[in-house]
Amino acid sequence: MNASLAGSAPAQRKRRADWLDAQLAPVRTLHRRSLACTVLAGWLLWPQAWAIATIGQAVFIERTGPAALAGPFAVLLIAMLLRVLLTRLAHGAAGSVAEEVKLRLRRRLAERALAYGPPWLRGRAQGALVDPPMGPCAAPGCLYAV
Numbered sequence: 001m002n003a004s005l006a007g008s009a010p011a012q013r014k015r016r017a018d019w020l021d022a023q024l025a026p027v028r029t030l031h032r033r034s035l036a037c038t039v040l041a042g043w044l045l046w047p048q049a050w051a052i053a054t055i056g057q058a059v060f061i062e063r064t065g066p067a068a069l070a071g072p073f074a075v076l077l078i079a080m081l082l083r084v085l086l087t088r089l090a091h092g093a094a095g096s097v098a099e100e101v102k103l104r105l106r107r108r109l110a111e112r113a114l115a116y117g118p119p120w121l122r123g124r125a126q127g128a129l130v131d132p133p134m135g136p137c138a139a140p141g142c143l144y145a146v
Contacts, residue, residue, distance in 0.1 A: 023104065027097045034093035041086035044079045051076035 024031055054072040058064045 023101050024097070026104070027100045030093050030100075031097045034090045034097060037086045037090035037093065041083045041090065044083045044086070047075055048079040048083070051079065 051072040055069055055076065058069055058072070
């Protein structure tokens with residue numbers, strides 16, 4: 001491996017990470033909210049697991065009646081509802097972050113294309129199908145994407 005290429009991979013990775021971090025800067029608060037909701041939903045697994053274990057022990061081992069299980073069932077219900085709510089909030093915030101970043105990137109791309117002007121845009125591939133007059137495909141109806 002070339003010595004000059006050996007050090008470029010970490011530097012390039014760092015540059016890409018910094019660029020991605022800069023794209024996230026305007027929506028950082030929303031991103032943090034999404035992460036916090038995800039973490040809180042994960043922490044609620046502990047009381048949910050405790051409630052399931054308590055209910056399982058009471059029903060299968062101690063053979064107690066349903067009246068003794070009201071507390072664990074309430075904890076289980078509350079933990080599950082909170083986890084669903086937090087997960088929905090996290091997904092909504094993450095979707096908003098992704099949409100905002102995509103819109104900003106599209107806006108920057110359009111601004112850059114407009115800054116180069118129409119001659120530059122005419123020289124770019126448009127994705128249209130054309131029939132090249134002197135192409136390697138001599139069959140009639142042979143189309144190429146340009």
